[in-house]
């Protein structure tokens with residue numbers, strides 16, 4: 001078979017750059033600084049929505065308050081972010097005293113609703129981390145509060161802004177494979193990244209909603225965005241067969257464990273200074289243990305998940321999430337009436353170099369690390385063609401494929417920048433993504449297909465966002 005290679009772009013952030021090319025570093029003239037308050041000063045709050053905002057947007061944005069239930073972590077946050085604003089353990093007091101234009105919500109997932117709603121009631125717009133929320137009742141309450149208050153809530157779906165995902169969206173918009181009829185999407189978390197979810201609150205469903213909500217909400221949002229339709233019905237399977245109760249031995253946490261020699265997952269938190277400063281030194285305030293045993297009995301989420309989604313435009317999706325894979329990566333394939341479009345990332349035998357999985361996880365978590373430029377690939381093959389096309393996408397690996405900066409530019413630097421592929425997400429998109437996970441969880445528990453229209457007042461529509 002003859003292969004044709006196409007280098008679509010040579011710019012560093014190939015597909016997405018042109019769409020989000022706001023003048024970086026250029027201040028918006030005659031506009032006072034946007035007043036920001038943040039609730040949830042953990043790793044995401046202090047880093048991605050904290051220090052990174054201070055470093056890159058201080059000409060237009062000012063932190064006016066920080067809030068958390070942990071006073072020690074609040075003090076660390078001030079030092080880490082290099083800000084001097086007041087800190088609060090009482091959210092209402094913070095918003096009433098500081099009058100922020102926008103509240104950023106980066107708390108434990110199951111508490112997002114409380115702060116999103118209260119911030120809007122007290123007169124602020126909101127930017128929330130994904131997942132928007134963890135169950136359908138909270139989801140409805142957020143939608144109602146937005147309508148009632150007239151305030152806006154943005155959902156920070158950074159994956160959409162990634163270079164490769166943007167390039168896939170661009171290709172799909174050209175309809176190269178005719179009408180899409182089905183999609184295969186499989187995501188593999190490795191034994192470092194996947195395991196990390198089981199060490200802390202993510203392992204408890206009342207806090208994370210399970211990984212079908214906490215993690216897969218990223219992937220469900222991408223599917224909704226790619227397919228450009230609303231999900232209508234979900235059927236799912238899942239189980240906990242590896243982590244949690246499934247091991248013959250368990251300790252209290254890694255620091256106090258008698259089995260460090262024989263546990264492949266032993267993690268010495270003492271070697272990670274940021275984790276020590278953020279979590280270990282502040283355990284005394286709230287008992288939040290960052291290096292919990294991932295074999296602990298309380299873990300009640302799934303570690304293998306399979307979800308089928310039927311969309312209003314009749315597309316059918318087969319999705320899976322694995323949490324103890326030897327390698328971290330994903331594959332997607334769109335089947336259309338006239339062909340097939342595929343892409344992938346980080347599958348070791350598809351790359352020439354051997355990937356160090358531990359280092360890959362560290363890079364994924366470190367949002368500051370933007371180096372490591374390389375190509376990603378999209379394959380396109382038309383039915384009855386003997387030839388296939390490989391579209392190369394030059395990518396930046398830093399911070400979710402370089403998407404993180406483009407997301408923040410759109411929110412802070414220039415909210416009016418052109419958005420032809422509708423990367424921006426509000427509460428309807430936030431709801432549709434988490435509702436797939438919520439419906440999947442219900443489907444597993446109740447052994448039945450679950451309709452999206454059962455869950456909230458949102459009625460699915462063949463065309464997204466109507």
Ligand SMILES: NC(=O)c1ccc[n+]([C@@H]2O[C@H](COP(=O)([O-])OP(=O)(O)OC[C@H]3O[C@@H](n4cnc5c(N)ncnc54)[C@H](O)[C@@H]3O)[C@@H](O)[C@H]2O)c1
Pocket residue numbers: 039040041042043044045067068069070073106107108109111129130131156158214
């Ligand atoms: N988009 C992404 O790629 C991405 C990446 C990482 C995390 N996140 C999201 O960011 C959020 C925070 O995750 P993290 O990894 O920083 O977790 P974390 O555990 O490091 O931080 C959570 C913080 O919330 C605080 N908190 C807990 N309950 C609270 C409450 N009731 N009120 C106020 N504060 C409370 C904790 O004290 C802690 O400081 C989560 O919603 C997560 O899904 C998103």
